[in-house]
Amino acid sequence: MSTALTELLRDWMPHQRWFGGKGREWADVAEEGFLLSKTEPVLSVHRVRVTYTDGAAETYLVPLSWRGHPEEELSSAFIGAVPGADRENYAYDALRDRDATIPWLTHLVAASTVGPMHFHPAGVATIPEGVPGDVVSTEQSNTSLVFGQDAILKLFRRLEPGLNPDVEIHAALRRTDNKHIAPLLGHIEIDDPDRGVEPATAAMLQTFVPNASDGWRLATASVRDLYAEGDLHADEVGGDFAADSERLGAATAAVHVDLAQVLPSEPADRDWFSATGQAMAARLEQALSVVPQLEEHLGGLRAVYAAVADSPETVVRQRVHGDFHLGQVLRTATGWVVLDFEGEPARPLAERRQLDSPMRDVAGMLRSFDYAARHMLVEQPEDAQRAYRAQEWAVRNRGAFCTGYAAASGMDPCGDSPLLRAFEADKAVYECVYEARNRPNWLMIPLQSLSRLTAEA
Numbered sequence: 001m002s003t004a005l006t007e008l009l010r011d012w013m014p015h016q017r018w019f020g021g022k023g024r025e026w027a028d029v030a031e032e033g034f035l036l037s038k039t040e041p042v043l044s045v046h047r048v049r050v051t052y053t054d055g056a057a058e059t060y061l062v063p064l065s066w067r068g069h070p071e072e073e074l075s076s077a078f079i080g081a082v083p084g085a086d087r088e089n090y091a092y093d094a095l096r097d098r099d100a101t102i103p104w105l106t107h108l109v110a111a112s113t114v115g116p117m118h119f120h121p122a123g124v125a126t127i128p129e130g131v132p133g134d135v136v137s138t139e140q141s142n143t144s145l146v147f148g149q150d151a152i153l154k155l156f157r158r159l160e161p162g163l164n165p166d167v168e169i170h171a172a173l174r175r176t177d178n179k180h181i182a183p184l185l186g187h188i189e190i191d192d193p194d195r196g197v198e199p200a201t202a203a204m205l206q207t208f209v210p211n212a213s214d215g216w217r218l219a220t221a222s223v224r225d226l227y228a229e230g231d232l233h234a235d236e237v238g239g240d241f242a243a244d245s246e247r248l249g250a251a252t253a254a255v256h257v258d259l260a261q262v263l264p265s266e267p268a269d270r271d272w273f274s275a276t277g278q279a280m281a282a283r284l285e286q287a288l289s290v291v292p293q294l295e296e297h298l299g300g301l302r303a304v305y306a307a308v309a310d311s312p313e314t315v316v317r318q319r320v321h322g323d324f325h326l327g328q329v330l331r332t333a334t335g336w337v338v339l340d341f342e343g344e345p346a347r348p349l350a351e352r353r354q355l356d357s358p359m360r361d362v363a364g365m366l367r368s369f370d371y372a373a374r375h376m377l378v379e380q381p382e383d384a385q386r387a388y389r390a391q392e393w394a395v396r397n398r399g400a401f402c403t404g405y406a407a408a409s410g411m412d413p414c415g416d417s418p419l420l421r422a423f424e425a426d427k428a429v430y431e432c433v434y435e436a437r438n439r440p441n442w443l444m445i446p447l448q449s450l451s452r453l454t455a456e457a
């Protein structure tokens with residue numbers, strides 16, 4: 001293990017968007033690496049284990065490219081220099097070094113095993129070879145590379161033993177003719193150094209959806225149009241989003257229906273309702289230590305969660321998306337495509353693979369409408385007129401989404417349901433933690449929603 005390298009990673013990783021341990025103090029860091037390509041630029045892949053002062057530990061996947069000389073045009077990807085036997089070695093973020101991105105698909109085409117890494121092509125379509133990949137600018141919890149207009153490779157940054165739900169669900173949906181997903185082209189696994197533990201999923205390759213816009217971009221453009229027209233209502237301005245929201249509701253229902261068919265599903269019993277409310281209450285307690293502002297909502301939130309136990313509806317438990325929001329859907333000329341079935345990145349993998357209510361996804365998208373409507377108020381928190389308009393936009397698109405969902409599934413998800421309200425509140429608590437760690441000036445969005453969600457209870 002190179003101490004110089006771990007010191008570099010200690011400085012660099014906390015500033016990366018994909019790093020989930022922001023705000024936590026590091027007690028220790030250890031790394032283990034192997035070579036994926038030996039020709040310049042050398043490509044190495046590292047499993048970096050970060051232990052925090054509270055005793056918890058996380059393992060991250062960090063690919064590095066190495067150059068014998070500093071490369072001016074790669075300066076934004078430069079991580080640092082590590083002394084070698086007879087010269088300095090210059091380390092770069094390998095996913096931002098185009099020449100170093102080629103081996104990923106070469107190994108997938110060859111179905112190689114390199115050290116602990118296993119490459120599994122899905123065998124259903126041609127994987128492009130010999131082309132470099134460009135990193136997707138809307139980088140979130142993971143890092144994705146687009147290869148031409150054909151394929152997109154997502155590197156899962158936080159490694160956990162077991163098949164990632166993104167791969168599992170995309171593979172299962174291939175058995176349907178669902179039109180709302182991008183087909184799986186392959187995946188990559190990495191063995192765990194501990195014997196007897198399942199390999200972790202390191203990456204997923206899927207078909208790239210060209211000429212598409214993500215839902216967040218489209219929805220926020222619509223909100224901007226509304227703000228620009230002080231006197232007109234959401235249904236009167238040019239960029240009304242309601243028809244898209246309705247189609248998105250229908251696409252969401254179609255995905256849920258197919259998931260229930262190809263993966264396990266069962267009716268939820270009363271114990272599930274109680275356990276779900278209790279799990280939400282437990283998550284709230286944990287969130288308090290990160291977001292002390294949640295204190296003022298404690299009473300209201302506990303009441304919302306307690307009401308889940310007596311929620312009257314019938315619920316089917318099945319596999320769901322788990323982290324559904326406008327940034328996870330792409331609109332093409334023909335309809336919506338749903339991405340990223342990984343679940344909430346902060347939850348343990350076993351939890352993300354559990355059967356759940358599809359209402360969790362509905363709540364996620366409703367929260368996202370709220371975000372889209374209000375994100376510009378972050379800059380103008382006192383603008384009462386815009387706040388009113390934001391609420392109007394959110395209500396309109398929420399209604400349209402539920403209309404589309406009901407038409408496609410036969411079940412209106414948005415009646416007055418204690419379960420739905422609790423899912424929305426639980427998501428807002430998750431968002432508070434996410435924002436406190438990643439975008440503190442956005443924290444006001446979920447906090448203000450909590451005032452509304454608990455007041456309505």
Ligand SMILES: Nc1ncnc2c1ncn2[C@@H]1O[C@H](COP(=O)(O)OP(=O)(O)O)[C@@H](O)[C@H]1O
Nearest residue numbers: 136138140141142152182207208209327339340
């Ligand atoms: N199959 C695809 N086709 C086109 N763009 C995609 C595809 N998959 C992902 N993207 C783009 O990459 C972004 C990040 O992908 P996502 O799977 O949501 O990763 P993360 O887990 O980091 O959130 C998406 O918001 C979208 O813009």
Ligand SMILES: O=P(O)(O)O[C@H]1O[C@H](CO)[C@@H](O[C@H]2O[C@H](CO)[C@@H](O)[C@H](O)[C@H]2O)[C@H](O)[C@H]1O
Nearest residue numbers: 140141323325326327344345367368371431434
């Ligand atoms: O990286 P992921 O796509 O897995 O999602 C994480 O990041 C999202 C932010 O980019 C975060 O979503 C939150 O912000 C969105 C607007 O940027 C908003 O539409 C969502 O409703 C809100 O939850 C997501 O929670 C987080 O897991």
